[in-house]
Amino acid sequence: MSKKKILITGGAGFIGSHTAVALINAGYQPVIVDNFSNAEPSVLEAIEKITGTSVKCYNLDCCDAKNLNLLLQKEGSFDGVIHFAAFKAVGESVQEPIKYYKNNLSSLWEILELMDKSNTTKIVFSSSCTVYGQPDSLPVTEASPIKEAESPYAYTKQVGEQILTDRVKNGGMQGILLRYFNPIGAHPSSLIGELPQGIPNNLMPFITQTAKGIRKELSIFGDDYDTPDGTCIRDYIHVMDLAEAHVKALQYMEDNPETAIDHFNIGTGNGYSVLECLNAFERANNVKVPYQIAPKRAGDITQIWADTEKANRLLDWKASRTLEEAMRDAWNWEQKLSQ
Numbered sequence: 001m002s003k004k005k006i007l008i009t010g011g012a013g014f015i016g017s018h019t020a021v022a023l024i025n026a027g028y029q030p031v032i033v034d035n036f037s038n039a040e041p042s043v044l045e046a047i048e049k050i051t052g053t054s055v056k057c058y059n060l061d062c063c064d065a066k067n068l069n070l071l072l073q074k075e076g077s078f079d080g081v082i083h084f085a086a087f088k089a090v091g092e093s094v095q096e097p098i099k100y101y102k103n104n105l106s107s108l109w110e111i112l113e114l115m116d117k118s119n120t121t122k123i124v125f126s127s128s129c130t131v132y133g134q135p136d137s138l139p140v141t142e143a144s145p146i147k148e149a150e151s152p153y154a155y156t157k158q159v160g161e162q163i164l165t166d167r168v169k170n171g172g173m174q175g176i177l178l179r180y181f182n183p184i185g186a187h188p189s190s191l192i193g194e195l196p197q198g199i200p201n202n203l204m205p206f207i208t209q210t211a212k213g214i215r216k217e218l219s220i221f222g223d224d225y226d227t228p229d230g231t232c233i234r235d236y237i238h239v240m241d242l243a244e245a246h247v248k249a250l251q252y253m254e255d256n257p258e259t260a261i262d263h264f265n266i267g268t269g270n271g272y273s274v275l276e277c278l279n280a281f282e283r284a285n286n287v288k289v290p291y292q293i294a295p296k297r298a299g300d301i302t303q304i305w306a307d308t309e310k311a312n313r314l315l316d317w318k319a320s321r322t323l324e325e326a327m328r329d330a331w332n333w334e335q336k337l338s339q
């Protein structure tokens, strides 16, 4: 039987590349589309090294309808789409909102049009825990209210969820919205990992680059939040656990054709503060990371972590890797990078 062909937009990126590996491990055939705005072509070779399988990749922008039509002519229908392609930095989105609205929303509707034209009926959408805004109670469940978005990035995810929900309700399509918590770590081979361009926006690559001496010190954004140590709390999940959730989401749609749309929190269920995270990194790797306390960053949520019972029960998925493992994998990956 031929393998099921899955289009991964943004498939050369951090989560996308790990998901390509998870898909190949599960017997799928991923086809990557990426414009390499935040990824390196060398990722493709690395995926092949890890899996022994070469992956087809189209270098194109998902906002570009003309090029997507060429993709359609070459590839025809897919058995599913996993749509990652998007800008993803909360702080940057506050500075450059139009860039975020334009890119994150137009790529989604172009992909939905491509799906309609090619009779592709299943999509997994990269959503985010930021859709919950500042939650009233923790942990957040999928039934927690969608509150005011704290950043344009978060709003693109709220609107993206709505666009997809409306399209699915129109029939002929199934969609799973995965609300990611904070992905960290790297593949244990250290062949793929997070590759931020320029100064990292996210905590983990900033920590690893500071440990390596590329950055002088980590700035911790705010230490007077209403949390036990004053720093923000997040649910940090190993990127391979997150990647495997996408495979489970596809399988869920295959096994439950009556499911039109559903949402799942993809986290570990544990919240750690920025300081706890930093300490865990130092302990796991026996390295010191200099830091200073800096002003709060606009758009940040004070604290959030996931209730993952629904994903455990319905997707038969549970994060299995520890924070320590993620910290070690992130550091091993950083050390292998050339600069």
Ligand code: UFG
Residues within 6 Å of the ligand: 088, 089, 090, 091, 127, 128, 129, 130, 179, 180, 181, 182, 183, 201, 202, 203, 204, 206, 218, 219, 220, 221, 222, 232, 233, 234, 274, 297, 300
């Ligand atoms: N932080 C610092 N210093 C830094 C970077 C981050 O103190 O240099 C703090 C932030 O203020 C925040 C925490 O570390 O409290 C985590 O920040 P990240 O930027 O790593 O992650 P976010 O929670 O802002 O958002 C991330 C991704 C989003 C994703 C979200 C949850 O950037 O794309 O997780 O899914 F949506």
